[in-house]
Amino acid sequence: MENDKEKAIVEFNNRGSKIFQQLYEQFSLSVQTLNRDHDDNVFQLQANKHLSTLDRRLNWLATELIGKYRVLNRIDSLNPIFNDRIKIMLREFHQKIRLF
Template identity: 30%
Template sequence: MKEDTDKTIVEFNNEAARLYGHVFDQFENSVRNIERNNEENVFQMRVSKFSLELKKQLEQHVKKILESSDSKMNEQLQAALSVKVSYYLRQFMQKCSAM
């Protein structure tokens, strides 16, 4: 059962990395012409918008995984995947702040 959980987490990471890259590319395109010195509020609104979009997509993927997984694994999987979602959101925020 641990192997199934580990495999599911690896599969989630693969999809999460793809989603992260896609959402970050969209974010970069949306702020390309923004001058942060003059429009910090607009930049922060975009950060918020795209971080919420990433969170939504990651949580939808978690929900899909949990619906198709063995119910005995759900609690353990939910905890592990929740940590992963938080990780990707933190990385997104850090990368945005570094721009």
């Protein structure tokens, strides 16, 4: 059972990282031609849009994996792990955006 829990965490990390990269690439393309001095409001709108999308997609992924691995007796133990990983990914995404 611990093995299934580890599989769920690894799958979340792998798929979550792909989602993270895709959305960061989309964000980069969407703000590539912006002048931050004149278009900061557009930049912030794009940043918030992509951050919100990342949050939504990671939560969907967590819900999907909890359903997939529901056979675990201690399925509730995945919730806090996924929530922590989502917070970490959102924080990283926000930091990358600020450095853009």
